[in-house]
Amino acid sequence: xxxxxxxxxxxxxxxxxxxxxxxxxxxxxxxxxxxxxxxxxxxxxxxxxxxxxxxxxxxxxxxxxxxxxxxxxxxxxxxxxxxxxxxxxxxxxxxxxxxxxxxxxxxxxxxxxxxxxxxxxxxxxxxxxxxxxxxxxxxxxxxxxxxxxxxxxxxxxxxxxxxxxxxxxxxxxxxxxxxxxxxxxxxxxxxxxxxxxxxxxxxxxxxxxxxxxxxxxxxxxxx
Amino acid sequence: xxxxxxxxxxxxxxxxxxxxxxxxxxxxxxxxxxxxxxxxxxxxxxxxxxxxxxxxxxxxxxxxxxxxxxxxxxxxxxxxxxxxxxxxxxxxxxxxxxxxxxxxxxxxxxxxxxxxxxxxxxxxxxxxxxxxxxxxxxxxxxxxxxxxxxxxxxxxxxx
Numbered sequence: 295x296x297x298x299x300x301x302x303x304x305x306x307x308x309x310x311x312x313x314x315x316x317x318x319x320x321x322x323x324x325x326x327x328x329x330x331x332x333x334x335x336x337x338x339x340x341x342x343x344x345x346x347x348x349x350x351x352x353x354x355x356x357x358x359x360x361x362x363x364x365x366x367x368x369x370x371x372x373x374x375x376x377x378x379x380x381x382x383x384x385x386x387x388x389x390x391x392x393x394x395x396x397x398x399x400x401x402x403x404x405x406x407x408x409x410x411x412x413x414x415x416x417x418x419x420x421x422x423x424x425x426x427x428x429x430x431x432x433x434x435x436x437x438x439x440x441x442x443x444x445x446x447x448x449x450x451x452x453x454x455x456x457x458x459x460x461x462x463x464x465x466x467x468x469x470x471x472x473x474x475x476x477x478x479x480x481x482x483x484x485x486x487x488x489x490x491x492x493x494x495x496x497x498x499x500x501x502x503x504x505x506x507x508x509x510x511x512x513x514x515x516x517x
Numbered sequence: 518x519x520x521x522x523x524x525x526x527x528x529x530x531x532x533x534x535x536x537x538x539x540x541x542x543x544x545x546x547x548x549x550x551x552x553x554x555x556x557x558x559x560x561x562x563x564x565x566x567x568x569x570x571x572x573x574x575x576x577x578x579x580x581x582x583x584x585x586x587x588x589x590x591x592x593x594x595x596x597x598x599x600x601x602x603x604x605x606x607x608x609x610x611x612x613x614x615x616x617x618x619x620x621x622x623x624x625x626x627x628x629x630x631x632x633x634x635x636x637x638x639x640x641x642x643x644x645x646x647x648x649x650x651x652x653x654x655x656x657x658x659x660x661x662x663x664x665x666x667x668x669x670x671x672x673x674x675x676x
Contacts, residue, residue, distance in 0.1 A: 327650040327660075334652035341566020341656075345594050414595025421596065421676045422564055422656070424627040429651050432629060 306346035313339030459487035544602030
């Protein structure tokens with residue numbers, strides 16, 4: 295597998311798995327507006343995953359669906375940050391904001407790529423992601439604005455920080471630290487990143503649910 | 518059969534989710550070329566996760582088939598489409614149907630302050646409106662509320 299397909303699959307897997315996690319709030323978010331927001335963000339992320347899988351599939355001679363659903367959990371290249379199951383609101387917001395901040399840094403780098411297809415797709419994704427960032431930052435500001443929210447958000451960010459670093463390659467991590475610390479107004483711990491390639495146990499559970507329809511239908515079924 | 522005839526046929530296809538506006542008004546059809554019985558169409562999705570994408574593709578294939586041509590539809594995935602490409606007629610159709618048209622793209626990074634500006638209510642024309650939710654019933658829409666006529670309305674997001 296080329297470096298290019300490896301990159302495309304890492305990006306696509308992040309977006310697919312996070313899209314799936316975000317969709318877990320559909321119907322049960324704290325209030326209707328957030329139900330709509332998380333559902334819409336999930337839809338966008340999965341749309342990005344599809345476009346990225348299609349670029350990889352063209353090179354590998356396969357299809358986006360096969361890449362999304364026919365691999366084993368161990369074969370996914372997603373960062374552990376997106377695999378975690380977050381059932382608490384402050385933790386969900388912490389993950390959402392850390393991911394979107396890291397993703398912005400990554401997209402900025404991809405937009406400058408000499409690979410036209412990747413640079414073009416990154417520019418289109420960036421337009422949509424801008425809304426996700428604004429949403430995430432609005433929530434961080436809201437939680438930081440009151441003592442309980444502040445405490446719960448900070449606790450969640452500290453716990454997720456090593457995972458957030460793992461979304462990015464080494465050279466992009468200092469930019470993430472700089473932006474995250476500026477927003478929080480405090481230093482973040484010096485820790486080892488939880489790297490890509492090691493999977494959280496929750497991924498297998500997610501995979502089982504995500505692929506069940508595909509696995510139960512005969513090969514070549516059309517929807 | 519000319520490319521112009523294909524453009525005319527595509528202009529009859531309504532957007533699957535906002536049927537007051539056609540695919541051509543929306544600006545998502547980027548290019549049409551006709552060559553020896555085949556119409557090649559290049560189009561681009563509004564939002565990449567838009568479920569209407571497949572419906573649009575199918576509708577275009579059908580329309581082109583009715584002209585007696587084979588259709589070759591390709592999807593362009595880059596930043597070449599913006600909501601600025603929605604035609605003036607398309608914007609007016611959106612407004613008349615109760616959707617505030619998108620604000621123009623600006624060079625500066627999109628932020629909440631820009632989105633919280635008092636956009637004009639498509640029902641009463643007041644600018645005493647506020648942002649209710651960045652996200653709406655489809656990826657391309659936000660929800661706003663008009664303080665003057667007390668009517669919630671949707672706005673096409675700027676892309």
